Amino acid sequence: MSILSASHLSKTYSSGVRALDDLSLDIQSGEIFALLGPNGAGKTTFIGIIAGLVKKTSGSATIDGYDFERHWREARTRIGLVPQEIHLDIFLSAETILKNQRGFHGKRPNPRLVEKLLKEFSLFEKKDEEVRSLSGGMKRRVLIAKALVTEPKILFLDEPTAGVDVELRKDMWNTVKRLKDEGVTVILTTHYIEEAELLADRIGIINSGRLILVEEKQTLMKRMSEKTLDISLKNPLPRLPEHLSMLPLSLSSDGHTLTLRYSAGERNIPALLTELEKAGISVEDLSTQETSLEEIFINLTHKSETV
Numbered sequence: 001m002s003i004l005s006a007s008h009l010s011k012t013y014s015s016g017v018r019a020l021d022d023l024s025l026d027i028q029s030g031e032i033f034a035l036l037g038p039n040g041a042g043k044t045t046f047i048g049i050i051a052g053l054v055k056k057t058s059g060s061a062t063i064d065g066y067d068f069e070r071h072w073r074e075a076r077t078r079i080g081l082v083p084q085e086i087h088l089d090i091f092l093s094a095e096t097i098l099k100n101q102r103g104f105h106g107k108r109p110n111p112r113l114v115e116k117l118l119k120e121f122s123l124f125e126k127k128d129e130e131v132r133s134l135s136g137g138m139k140r141r142v143l144i145a146k147a148l149v150t151e152p153k154i155l156f157l158d159e160p161t162a163g164v165d166v167e168l169r170k171d172m173w174n175t176v177k178r179l180k181d182e183g184v185t186v187i188l189t190t191h192y193i194e195e196a197e198l199l200a201d202r203i204g205i206i207n208s209g210r211l212i213l214v215e216e217k218q219t220l221m222k223r224m225s226e227k228t229l230d231i232s233l234k235n236p237l238p239r240l241p242e243h244l245s246m247l248p249l250s251l252s253s254d255g256h257t258l259t260l261r262y263s264a265g266e267r268n269i270p271a272l273l274t275e276l277e278k279a280g281i282s283v284e285d286l287s288t289q290e291t292s293l294e295e296i297f298i299n300l301t302h303k304s305e306t307v
């Protein structure tokens with residue numbers, strides 16, 4: 001069953017920017033969905049519309065069967081949001097913020113849950129301090145705990161790990177996995193493909209307000225598992241040797257580097273190196289790179305323009 005169903009959502013800001021362009025998307029209950037996209041793609045706008053912070057221009061959405069505008073109260077209590085920007089009442093303590101948040105959502109006090117979350121996010125020792133005296137990373141922890149304290153069915157995490165340290169990043173990942181085990185649906189935005197790779201069941205890619213691809217992670221990863229191998233040569237080559245020209249190899253303009261593009265598992269690299277040796281080409285060094293998210297975007301947006 002779809003827990004979130006967005007249909008033809010569009011948003012044009014008063015500035016004229018079309019931030020979201022006819023986005024339709026169904027999210028299944030209990031799945032982890034990663035929305036990937038470059039800066040300005042429309043990720044925060046999409047989340048903002050669903051969470052009732054941004055007014056749509058057109059389209060509709062239901063949350064757990066409730067229309068997000070007509071039945072906004074029912075819809076809203078099912079949503080937890082960890083915003084990209086830190087908005088907190090800095091004169092309150094973390095504990096007070098969590099307690100108040102339950103109240104705002106019309107939920108009964110639950111001191112045990114508040115305590116559990118404070119501990120889970122290493123805030124317990126500072127629970128009585130005003131939030132303004134906490135570090136940026138700790139404020140972010142408060143934001144996450146605040147979103148979870150209302151026990152949402154759908155949690156939106158808008159770039160949860162941008163600019164946070166390794167420890168918080170790991171805590172976040174563990175939290176997301178635990179929530180999944182508890183049946184919570186998680187929608188997260190990120191620039192990091194590794195993060196999507198680690199956590200998501202499905203991945204959506206958004207670019208210039210348009211959802212250009214939605215795919216099972218496994219399928220996407222297989223399709224995108226392109227790597228490049230840079231082979232530095234001891235002696236520059238004037239041109240690519242004839243018998244190597246059937247390979248997806250390119251030679252740098254200075255003749256010093258051969259670059260091979262391949263999919264993981266598809267090429268036999270040692271065999272290629274033996275070929276080079278046979279041809280009298282001495283290799284000085286090797287380095288491989290995974291295809292970056294940027295390259296994936298370039299690939300996809302290029303394809304979506306030429307289709």
Ligand SMILES: Nc1ncnc2c1ncn2[C@@H]1O[C@H](COP(=O)(O)OP(=O)(O)OP(=O)(O)O)[C@@H](O)[C@H]1O
Nearest residue numbers: 013015017019037038039040041042043044045046
């Ligand atoms: N309040 C606003 N008023 C006018 N334009 C806006 C507003 N908020 C966002 N935009 C514009 O809408 C587009 C989409 O922005 P949005 O914040 O949704 O992107 P994003 O994918 O979340 O980007 P990022 O990865 O940088 O967080 C951008 O061109 C942005 O400048």
Ligand SMILES: [Mg+2]
Nearest residue numbers: 043044084158
């Ligand atoms: Mg954003």
